[in-house]
Each structure stands twice: as C-alpha cells, then as structure tokens.
Amino acid sequence: MLLKDLLYKVSLEAVAGSTDQDIRSITFDSRRVEPGSLFIAIPGTQVDGHAFIPKAIExxxxxxxxxxxPxxxxxxxxxxxxxxxxRAMGFAAANFHGQPSSKxxxxxxxxxNGKTTTVTLLFRLFRALGHRCGLISTVQNQIEDEVIPSTHTTPDSLSLNALLAQMVNRGCTHVFMEVSSHAVVQERIAGLQFAGGIFTNITHDHLDFHKTFDAYIKAKKGFFDQLPKQAFALVNVDDPRGRVxxxxxxxxxxxxxxxxGASFRGRLLSDSIFGLEMEIDSQQVHFQLIGNFNAYNLLGVYGAACLLGEEPGEVLTQLSGLQPPPGxxxxxxxxxxxxxxxDYAHTPDALKNVLETISELRQGNEQIITVVGCGGNRDATKRPEMAKIACQYADRVILTSDNPRNEDPLAILADMEKGIPAQTAAVVEILPDRHEAIRRAVLLAQSHDVILVAGKGHETYQEVKGVKNHFDDREELRLAFSGH
Structure with a gap:
C-alpha cells in the first residue's frame, strides 16, 4: 500500500521525504522491521520507541x-x-488492512465486571441466530469455531486490525469485543468503527495504571465519547455512573x-443453583446462568441484540439455552x-457479587469456604478490601497466592491481612501455596458446603517471576475431590 494511502485520517504535523512509496508492513517493534516497513516510534512507560529508530532504519x-x-x-x-x-498507528493499521471494522x-x-460474560454470550447468541461471528475477549479470541489464544483483554491496534481482517475474510458479519480502560487510554481502538457499545458497571480496579478512580471512569467514558452517530450506546443505569x-x-x-424505567427493563423473579427466572419484555424466561450480576449481563445482551435488529422473542429463546463462559x-x-x-472475581465488587449470590442460594447451614488471593504488580489498594469482603461473607477464609508476578507473595498476603476484621481472624488461614490452599479448603468442607476459589477463573497458569507455570483451579478442585 502506498504510504500516502496508509496515512489517511492520520493527524500530521510534518513530513520529510516522499509518501509515494509502497509499504509492505507496519510495526512498532524494531525487531520485526523488514525492508519496506513503516516503523512507528511509540513513547512507552518503560521504553521509548524513538530510541530504536536507527535500528529500524538499519x-x-x-x-x-x-x-x-530525529x-x-x-x-x-x-x-x-x-x-x-x-493513535496514528490505529488509523494506519485500519487503512493497511482495508478498514475491516467498517465491514x-x-x-x-x-x-x-461482566465484560467477558457479555461478549461471550453475544458471540454464542448470534451464532445460534445463524450469523458468522468473531470474539475478542480476555479468555480467548475466536473466529467461528477456531480458537486463537488471547494475551490481552484488548490487543494492540496492529494485531486487532489484522484479526478483524481475518474475520472479514472468513465471512464474519458480527464481532463482539471487550474494550479495556487500558485500550482506550493507549489508543488501541483508534480508527475502529463500532456499531455499538455496552457499559456494564464500574468499581475500583486498575488504579495501579490509572492512579485515580476519576481517571479510570474517564477512560471508560472515553470509549463512548468516540462512538459515531449511527452507533448505539447501551448503558446499565442501575450503576450510578451509567448516565455519566x-x-x-x-x-x-x-x-x-x-x-x-429503561429502554430494556427486566425483573428478577428467582435465583437458584439451577439458574435464573426473569421477566423481560413481559415474557417469563429461565436462564442457565446464576446470580443477580448475570441478570444484568443477560439484560445487556438482550438489549444489544434487539438494537442490532434481531427479533426479541427469538433472542430470548436462544439466550435461555446458553451456558456461562469458562471460569x-x-x-x-x-x-x-x-x-x-x-470464578474470575478479582475485584472487590466482583468478589462481593459472587459471595452474595452464594449466600442467597444457601438453603440451610452449609458452610461457605473462600479461597482468594490478589495478583502482584497490580492495584494494591484493593488487597485489604478483598480480604475484608471474603471475611464478611464466608464462614472460613483461606488467603493464598494469585499470580504474584514479580512481587513477593508474602508481601501481597501481608497487604491482604490488613483487611481482616478482628472478630473473624480465627476463621482465616494463610497458605501462600495455592495448591495447598485448595486442598485445605476441601479438607474443611462437608457435604453440600460451598467452596469458592476466586480470582483466576479461566486462567490455566500461575505467573511467578515472569514464568507462567501450569495451574488450573478447576483441575486442582477435581484432583482434591478425588483424593489425589
């Protein structure tokens, strides 16, 4: 593609040299430069891409x-x-791949909370409705039946446009993607044309990156600020910041x-271990998902499907048969x-939602035993809050490791300990080894007790010092239940 065509809609301040030349590839990684590449120098928090311009030219x-x-x-x-x-890279990437999002x-x-569940349900719903679909999520990316491993909630703009182009080439008509606050601030979605956006809720998270809650809110809002006139912006108005x-x-x-009152109004009729009963658009429907938080996810999915032109009755019929996403x-x-x-609950609000749901489903004197940790190199302010919430709702609590990354697991647990209320200290154990923590929970449990293993959900690894070691909470539970 000619460089001048690649720069369509890119805001330019100065140009030195000819733009009438063919560009074979785009990259912001100097190690991936090849003859005929456009190298994009991006200032980063750790490394400034400008330092690699000489290497890229070489x-x-x-x-x-x-x-x-220079x-x-x-x-x-x-x-x-x-x-x-x-931002310029987003537009250049879209141009290079033929503006795939517009197709x-x-x-x-x-x-x-709820992003992964919402996009996964939308993906499964629209496939059930007969459409060819793509999925971009924290758990995985998917083109119809082909699963593509996911490394970020929202990929960088080069990877994202390449993936969208693949989806177009495979005949996809609909794509559902998570949009993280990081992605908005880092301009990963620049140049994309959205048909619609959905807001689920907002609570404290990622303050390690955004520094303040106001900055985090502003980042989320930035996504809706960018939506075009022809798109829809569907928001949960039961969240105080929905209208914001x-x-x-x-x-x-x-x-x-x-x-x-809302464009799409639902009413929760019952919630049990067997699923949800809801009234939506005067129709009573049973869903296989559990919990008040999933009632919101289902309602958001229903609303989006209707806004995309699907028949409401058929949407509810297909939604009622869908299973929750992994983890x-x-x-x-x-x-x-x-x-x-x-469950993937790794924020205070998500943990509270899950534990409240389990408490409401409890029918007798069943114990709730919670195994929970906090990730390293992430927002440390939520660590004591996570421990406090676990102690408020569970009968026994085991604090353990959850992707310590480059931090000392004991230091993370020390932060969590600060949130343990004095009156519940006797029912709290601290076991840094997550494998041992899950086994301890199983040993404490009796028939019909509930063990919540929170924080990792679908993840199949434990990240320690830059190495991802295989670890799957579901596998660990099954092994512990079988006595292995």
Missing part, C-alpha cells in the same frame, strides 16, 4: 512515524511527525435496568456433593 525501514523528529534525517527514508503515535457489526463492551458514560456521546443513547461461576461437584465454584 533493518530496512523505509518510513518512520514518530512524535519527535536530529539527523537519513536520505531515502521518509519521516512523518504526529502528535500521538499510538462488520462491531460491538464493544466495557466496564469493570454517555454525557458527551453522539451515539444513540439506550439504557437497561432491573430497578427503574465464570463454573461449578465442580464432588462425589460427596461438596459444591466447588471457580
């Missing part, structure tokens, strides 16, 4: 897109200066609620009828 880059022009410009190389290289019904889902999200959007504003309130039952629940 490897054959014929054009450089940067925020600061002092010495090399002959035969075109230099393009822009105010925001990450799809692309729906983004943002919020603290769409204050400045030009998209069509739509709402969903279980508590007040989201996933049950593992022992031969002695101990109920194990594996």
């Amino acid at each position: 490897s054959g880059a014929s054009a450089i897109l940067c925020e600061t022009m 002092e010495v410009l090399q002959d035969g190389v075109t230099y393009i200066q822009t105010a925001d290289a990450a 799809l019904q692309l729906v983004g889902v943002t919020g603290t 999200m769409v204050q400045n959007t030009v998209a069509r504003r739509e709402t969903y609620s279980l508590e007040t 989201r309130f996933e049950q593992v039952i022992s031969p002695e009828h101990i109920v194990g629940i594996v």
Whole structure:
C-alpha cells in the first residue's frame, strides 16, 4: 500500500521525504522491521520507541512515524511527525488492512465486571441466530469455531486490525469485543468503527495504571465519547455512573435496568443453583446462568441484540439455552456433593457479587469456604478490601497466592491481612501455596458446603517471576475431590 494511502485520517504535523512509496508492513517493534516497513516510534512507560529508530532504519525501514523528529534525517527514508503515535498507528493499521471494522457489526463492551460474560454470550447468541461471528475477549479470541489464544483483554491496534481482517475474510458479519480502560487510554481502538457499545458497571480496579478512580471512569467514558452517530450506546443505569458514560456521546443513547424505567427493563423473579427466572419484555424466561450480576449481563445482551435488529422473542429463546463462559461461576461437584465454584472475581465488587449470590442460594447451614488471593504488580489498594469482603461473607477464609508476578507473595498476603476484621481472624488461614490452599479448603468442607476459589477463573497458569507455570483451579478442585 502506498504510504500516502496508509496515512489517511492520520493527524500530521510534518513530513520529510516522499509518501509515494509502497509499504509492505507496519510495526512498532524494531525487531520485526523488514525492508519496506513503516516503523512507528511509540513513547512507552518503560521504553521509548524513538530510541530504536536507527535500528529500524538499519533493518530496512523505509518510513518512520514518530512524535519527535530525529536530529539527523537519513536520505531515502521518509519521516512523518504526529502528535500521538499510538493513535496514528490505529488509523494506519485500519487503512493497511482495508478498514475491516467498517465491514462488520462491531460491538464493544466495557466496564469493570461482566465484560467477558457479555461478549461471550453475544458471540454464542448470534451464532445460534445463524450469523458468522468473531470474539475478542480476555479468555480467548475466536473466529467461528477456531480458537486463537488471547494475551490481552484488548490487543494492540496492529494485531486487532489484522484479526478483524481475518474475520472479514472468513465471512464474519458480527464481532463482539471487550474494550479495556487500558485500550482506550493507549489508543488501541483508534480508527475502529463500532456499531455499538455496552457499559456494564464500574468499581475500583486498575488504579495501579490509572492512579485515580476519576481517571479510570474517564477512560471508560472515553470509549463512548468516540462512538459515531449511527452507533448505539447501551448503558446499565442501575450503576450510578451509567448516565455519566454517555454525557458527551453522539451515539444513540439506550439504557437497561432491573430497578427503574429503561429502554430494556427486566425483573428478577428467582435465583437458584439451577439458574435464573426473569421477566423481560413481559415474557417469563429461565436462564442457565446464576446470580443477580448475570441478570444484568443477560439484560445487556438482550438489549444489544434487539438494537442490532434481531427479533426479541427469538433472542430470548436462544439466550435461555446458553451456558456461562469458562471460569465464570463454573461449578465442580464432588462425589460427596461438596459444591466447588471457580470464578474470575478479582475485584472487590466482583468478589462481593459472587459471595452474595452464594449466600442467597444457601438453603440451610452449609458452610461457605473462600479461597482468594490478589495478583502482584497490580492495584494494591484493593488487597485489604478483598480480604475484608471474603471475611464478611464466608464462614472460613483461606488467603493464598494469585499470580504474584514479580512481587513477593508474602508481601501481597501481608497487604491482604490488613483487611481482616478482628472478630473473624480465627476463621482465616494463610497458605501462600495455592495448591495447598485448595486442598485445605476441601479438607474443611462437608457435604453440600460451598467452596469458592476466586480470582483466576479461566486462567490455566500461575505467573511467578515472569514464568507462567501450569495451574488450573478447576483441575486442582477435581484432583482434591478425588483424593489425589
């Protein structure tokens, strides 16, 4: 593609050299430069891409897109200066791949909790309705039946547009993707054309990155600020910040609620271990998912499907048969009828939601035993809060490791300990080894007790010092239940 075509809609400050040249590839990684590449120098929090411009040129880059022009410009190389290289990369990537998002019904889902469940249900629902679909989520990316491993909640803009182009080539008409707050701030979604956006809820998370809760809210809101006029912006108005999200959007504003008037109104009739009973659009429907939080997820999915033109009755029929995504309130039952629940809950609000649901489902004197940890190199402010919530709702609590990354697991657990109320200290154990913590929970449990193993959900690894070691909470529960 000609460089000048690649720069369509890119905000330019200066150009040195010819834009009438063919570009064979785009990259922001100097190690992936090949002859004829456009190298994009992005200032990062750890490394500044501008430092690698000489290496990129040495490897054959014929054009450089940067925020600061080098002092010495090399002959035969075109230099393009822009105010925001990450944003420019989004538009360039979209141009390079033929604007794939414009050929799809692309729906983004943002919020603290419920993103993965919502996009996964939308993906499964629209496939059941007869559409060819793509999925971009924390758990995995998927093109119809083909599963593609996921490394980020939202991929970088180059990977994202390449993936969307694959989906177009495979005949997909609809794509459902999680939009993380990081992705908005880092301009990973720049240049994409969304058919709609959904807001689930917002609670404290990622303050290690955003620093303040206000900045986190602003990041989420930034997604809706970018939606085009022809798109829909569907928000949960039972969340106090639902309406804030769409204050400045030009998209069509739509709402969903279980508590007040809204475009899509639902009512929770019953919640049991066997699923949810809800009334939506005057129809009573049974769903296989469990918990009040999933009632919101289902209602948001229903609303989005209707806004995308699907027939409401058929949407409810197909939704009623869908299973929850992996690691989201996933049950593992022992031969002695101990109920194990594996859930990705890794924020205070998500943990509270899951434990409240388990408490409401409890029919007698069953114990709730919670195994929970907090990840390393992440928001440390939520650590004592997570321990406090576990102690408020569970009869026994085991604090353990959860992806310590480059932190000392004992230091993380020390932070969590600060949240243990004095009156519950006697029912709390601290076992840094997650394998041993799960086994201890099983030893403490009796028939019909509930063991919640929270924090990792679908993940099949434990990350320690940069190494991802195989670890699956579901496997660990099954092995412990079988006595191995």
